[in-house]
Structures are given as structure tokens and as C-alpha cells.
Amino acid sequence: MRSVLAVSLFGLAGLTFASPLQSHSERSEVPSGFVTTNGTSFQLDGEPFAFVGTNSFWLPLLTSEDDVHMTLETMAAAGVEVVRTWGFNAINASELEFATSTNLTYYQVWNSSGWTLNEGPQGLQRLDYVVSAAAMHDIRLIITFTNNWVGYGGADLYVNWLAGAGATHDTFFTDPTIISSYQQYVQTIVNRYKDSPTVFAWELMNEARCTSDLLASSAACHPGSGTLGLWYQQQSDYVRSLDPYHMITTGGEGEFYWAQPDEYWYNGTLVSDYNFNGEAGEDFEWTLGLPNIDFGVYHMYPQTWYPELDYPGSNFSVEEWGLDWIEAHALTAQMVGKPIVIEEFGATGLDNKTAIYPAWVQRTLDTNHAGIMWWQWGQLNLTEDGGNQAFKYTDAIVNGASPNDGFTVYTNQTSVFDVFT
Numbered sequence: 044m045r046s047v048l049a050v051s052l053f054g055l056a057g058l059t060f061a062s063p064l065q066s067h068s069e070r071s072e073v074p075s076g077f078v079t080t081n082g083t084s085f086q087l088d089g090e091p092f093a094f095v096g097t098n099s100f101w102l103p104l105l106t107s108e109d110d111v112h113m114t115l116e117t118m119a120a121a122g123v124e125v126v127r128t129w130g131f132n133a134i135n136a137s138e139l140e141f142a143t144s145t146n147l148t149y150y151q152v153w154n155s156s157g158w159t160l161n162e163g164p165q166g167l168q169r170l171d172y173v174v175s176a177a178a179m180h181d182i183r184l185i186i187t188f189t190n191n192w193v194g195y196g197g198a199d200l201y202v203n204w205l206a207g208a209g210a211t212h213d214t215f216f217t218d219p220t221i222i223s224s225y226q227q228y229v230q231t232i233v234n235r236y237k238d239s240p241t242v243f244a245w246e247l248m249n250e251a252r253c254t255s256d257l258l259a260s261s262a263a264c265h266p267g268s269g270t271l272g273l274w275y276q277q278q279s280d281y282v283r284s285l286d287p288y289h290m291i292t293t294g295g296e297g298e299f300y301w302a303q304p305d306e307y308w309y310n311g312t313l314v315s316d317y318n319f320n321g322e323a324g325e326d327f328e329w330t331l332g333l334p335n336i337d338f339g340v341y342h343m344y345p346q347t348w349y350p351e352l353d354y355p356g357s358n359f360s361v362e363e364w365g366l367d368w369i370e371a372h373a374l375t376a377q378m379v380g381k382p383i384v385i386e387e388f389g390a391t392g393l394d395n396k397t398a399i400y401p402a403w404v405q406r407t408l409d410t411n412h413a414g415i416m417w418w419q420w421g422q423l424n425l426t427e428d429g430g431n432q433a434f435k436y437t438d439a440i441v442n443g444a445s446p447n448d449g450f451t452v453y454t455n456q457t458s459v460f461d462v463f464t
């Protein structure tokens with residue numbers, strides 16, 4: 044989930060495949076217990092593996108191991124088999140005192156000399172615990188290396204400290220010093236867990252785009268520039284060089300770069316659709332063809348992306364837009380011959396979720412999705428600090444309930460929760 048954004052609306056016309064699709068090489072035979080791919084399916088120890096999963100970025104932020112354990116136990120009892128969490132947590136050195144005094148999790152501390160790794164009890168030992176507790180409950184993890192957005196110390200910290208004031212966000216994808224610093228961190232994480240079957244997949248970045256919520260893009264990152272695609276290629280090859288067995292995916296939102304992007308009606312005018320015209324920087328089809336991108340992921344927040352849907356004047360609805368977005372990705376994955384996972388999706392409001400999610404979930408099943416992961420898991424009865432703990436930004440445990448960003452589905456919201464279980 045990104046923080047805020049204003050993008051344009053939609054319209055799904057004909058699917059046109061603008062980019063050549065590459066065939067992918069088969070990975071070497073994986074050790075037992077590792078999930079791998081077989082065509083458009085996942086496979087575990089020779090058997091097909093399809094899953095219901097969820098997102099919980101805050102698991103490594105918990106300071107109570109009992110709370111981590113209870114959360115994963117509740118997830119497992121609900122049938123969740125894959126959980127996506129952040130493998131990054133970076134702060135500025137100026138925040139160190141705040142972090143120490145609030146017991147905040149941090150893995151990297153930045154200053155003008157670069158970043159320093161924190162392997163201590165407030166550092167990677169917390170991620171270690173999440174990995175080992177997940178293993179106890181037979182849950183696998185998608186671990187993401189950095190964020191496009193400011194949350195929990197993303198790409199813009201690399202840009203700020205290594206490229207300096209005035210550098211644009213897309214410098215992250217092209218500057219050799221930044222790439223090498225990112226790879227150094229990636230290597231730390233991959234080497235730490237590369238023998239663990241609990242890692243479902245490595246993920247290069249959450250929601251990579253030419254712009255972030257802090258920094259603009261340069262003119263060089265434009266539709267057709269391939270800036271993100273080449274970065275995905277370089278980084279997936281790099282991760283594969285460190286780890287021959289675990290699957291690798293992008294973490295992208297799944298925007299298309301179509302020769303004839305869809306248009307939609309906005310306030311009486313037909314406008315080109317951001318999600319199909321390449322403006323974000325992604326080219327979902329081209330990227331999915333990369334040899335070391337093992338499966339496709341995409342995200343879906345039509346209500347947030349298109350505030351005009353369901354309003355007077357719109358000729359479409361949040362639910363319908365989502366159904367078409369699901370189909371477009373399933374079709375691409377079918378053509379490329381790799382599995383597809385809807386990795387994040389959400390609508391706000393319990394009534395909206397209850398009304399819309401059954402149709403979205405059904406469409407993923409009808410289109411042979413290999414995995415479905417809602418954003419985000421809501422845990423009740425957390426005990427840390429008596430059930431009230433502020434993390435960062437607006438994230439907090441309130442009366443034992445995990446962070447609520449409006450998309451959270453708590454276990455007691457059975458009208459929605461039962462859709463997944």
C-alpha cells in the first residue's frame with residue numbers, strides 16, 4: 044500500500060501486448076520444502092501449491108515475541124500459508140535516540156557516510172524471530188528489500204544520503220553508488236535466510252515507480268524508457284547470483300505499458316489511464332518475461348486510485364474496474380507462462396469490503412490465480428505495552444488491535460474475514 048496518491052481513472056478496452064515476451068529459464072531443482080514454480084502454478088515437493096495469504100508489514104515491529112507467535116498462530120488457524128512482510132526498516136541517525144527510547148525496530152541507520160547495519164535485539168534479531176516463528180506455523184514469507192515510499196525508510200533515504208539534495212527519486216534505479224548500496228543490503232538479508240524454506244520469495248521493492256511520495260521523477264524515467272524494467276532485470280539477476288533456489292518477484296503494482304492505453308471518462312473528458320500508459324514506470328508484461336522474475340504480482344486499490352468511480356458521471360464501478368484488472372493480469376501471466384498472485388488489494392469501509400470482495404476473490408479463482416493476499420491482516424488481543432503502542436507514522440496498536448489503515452480486516456469482522464477462510 045502506498046501512502047497517498049492521485050492518479051487518473053480507467054477504462055479497459057482491448058488488451059494489446061506491446062512488448063516482446065521472453066521465455067524464462069527453469070531454475071535448478073530446489074531443495075525439499077522450497078516452493079518453486081511449474082508453468083502457471085506453484086509447486087511444493089512435487090505437488091501443486093496454491094494459497095491464501097495476507098500482508099503484515101508490522102510483524103517485525105512487535106517487541107513481544109508472544110504477540111508475534113500468537114499472530115502467526117491465528118493466521119495459520121485461518122488457513123493463511125503465505126505472509127508478506129517488510130525486510131527493511133531504516134532510520135536516519137538523527138532518529139536513533141527516538142528509536143532507542145521507544146524500542147522501535149530498525150535494521151539500517153543512515154548518515155552521510157552511508158548506512159550501518161543493526162543486527163542487535165532491536166534490529167535483525169526481530170526479523171529472525173518472525174522467520175523462525177513463521178516456520179513453527181508452517182507459514183512462508185515474502186520478504187521485501189526496500190520501499191518506493193517513505194514508510195519505514197525506503198529508496199529516498201538512499202537517494203538523500205548518496206545522491207544528495209535535489210536528486211530525483213528515479214536516481215535510485217540508475218545511480219551506480221546507490222545500486223551497490225542497495226545490493227549490499229540485499230546480500231545481507233539474502234545470505235541470512237537463504238537456506239530457509241520459510242522464505243517463499245524475495246521481493247525487490249514495494250511498488251517501484253518513477254516518483255515517490257517525497258521526490259519527483261526526472262524526465263529520463265518516462266513511458267518506454269525501461270528504467271524500472273532494466274533495474275528489475277539487474278536486481279533479479281543479482282539476487283539469483285546469491286541464491287539459486289528461492290523465487291524472486293518484483294513487488295510492483297502491475298501497471299501496464301500498452302501501445303494503446305485505455306481511456307476513461309473524467310469530468311466529461313476522455314483521458315489516458317495512468318495504469319495502462321506507462322507513466323508509473325512499470326511495464327508489467329515485459330518485466331514478467333525476465334528470466335529471474337519467477338512469478339507476477341500486482342496490487343489493486345481502485346477506490347483509492349479512482350475516487351471518481353461510483354460517483355455520478357462515472358460509467359464504471361470500483362468492483363467492475365477490479366474485475367477487469369484481475370483479468371488483465373491473469374491473461375498476461377497465462378501468455379508468459381508464469382504464476383500470478385494478487386499480492387495486495389483493498390477497499391475502505393466494512394460494508395464496501397463485504398459487498399465487493401466476494402466478487403473479486405471469485406474472479407481470481409476463476410482466472411487461475413496461484414495466490415491471493417489481501418491487505419492487510421488485523422490481529423486483536425496484542426499484549427505489547429498493555430495493548431497500546433505507537434510505532435511510526437500513524438501506525439499503532441490500539442486496545443490490542445494491530446494497525447488500522449482502513450483496509451485492515453480484523454478476525455472478528457466475519458462478513459469479510461470468512462471470504463478468505
Ligand SMILES: *[C@@H]1O[C@H](CO)[C@@H](O)[C@H](O)[C@H]1NC(C)=O
Pocket residue numbers: 081086089
Ligand atoms: C509440472 O506439473 C505437471 C502437471 O501437474 C506435472 O506433470 C509435471 O511433472 C510437473 N513438473 C515437475 C518438474 O514437477
Ligand SMILES: *[C@@H]1O[C@H](CO)[C@@H](O)[C@H](O)[C@H]1NC(C)=O
Pocket residue numbers: 106107146164165169
Ligand atoms: C524492547 O523489546 C525487547 C524485544 O525485542 C523486549 O524484550 C524488551 O522488554 C523491550 N524493552 C522495553 C523497555 O519495552
Ligand SMILES: *[C@@H]1O[C@H](CO)[C@@H](O)[C@H](O)[C@H]1NC(C)=O
Pocket residue numbers: 134135138193196203
Ligand atoms: C532523513 O534525513 C534527511 C536529511 O535530513 C531528511 O531529508 C529525510 O526526510 C529524513 N528521513 C526520514 C525518514 O526521517
Ligand SMILES: *[C@@H]1O[C@H](CO)[C@@H](O)[C@H](O)[C@H]1NC(C)=O
Pocket residue numbers: 136153154155156159
Ligand atoms: C555515521 O555513522 C557511523 C556509524 O555509526 C559513524 O561511525 C560515523 O561517525 C557517522 N558519520 C557522521 C558524519 O555522523
Ligand SMILES: *[C@@H]1O[C@H](CO)[C@@H](O)[C@H](O)[C@H]1NC(C)=O
Pocket residue numbers: 054055056306307308313358359
Ligand atoms: C466507459 O467509457 C469508456 C470511454 O468511452 C468506454 O471505453 C468504456 O467501455 C465505458 N465503460 C462502460 C462500462 O460502459
Ligand SMILES: *[C@@H]1O[C@H](CO)[C@@H](O)[C@H](O)[C@H]1NC(C)=O
Pocket residue numbers: 310311
Ligand atoms: C469539471 O469540468 C467543469 C467544466 O469544464 C469545470 O468547471 C470543473 O472545474 C471540472 N471539475 C473538475 C473536478 O475537474
Ligand SMILES: *[C@@H]1O[C@H](CO)[C@@H](O)[C@H](O)[C@H]1NC(C)=O
Pocket residue numbers: 346352353361391392393395
Ligand atoms: C465506500 O465506497 C464508496 C465509493 O467508493 C466511498 O465513497 C465510501 O467512502 C466508502 N466507504 C467507506 C466507509 O470508506
Ligand SMILES: *[C@@H]1O[C@H](CO)[C@@H](O)[C@H](O)[C@H]1NC(C)=O
Pocket residue numbers: 423424443
Ligand atoms: C480478544 O479480545 C476481544 C475484545 O477485544 C475479547 O472479546 C476476546 O475474548 C479476546 N479473545 C481472547 C482469546 O482473548
Ligand SMILES: *[C@@H]1O[C@H](CO)[C@@H](O)[C@H](O)[C@H]1NC(C)=O
Pocket residue numbers: 423444453455456457
Ligand atoms: C472487533 O473487535 C474490536 C476490538 O475489540 C471492536 O472494537 C470491534 O467492534 C469488533 N468488531 C466487530 C465487527 O465485532
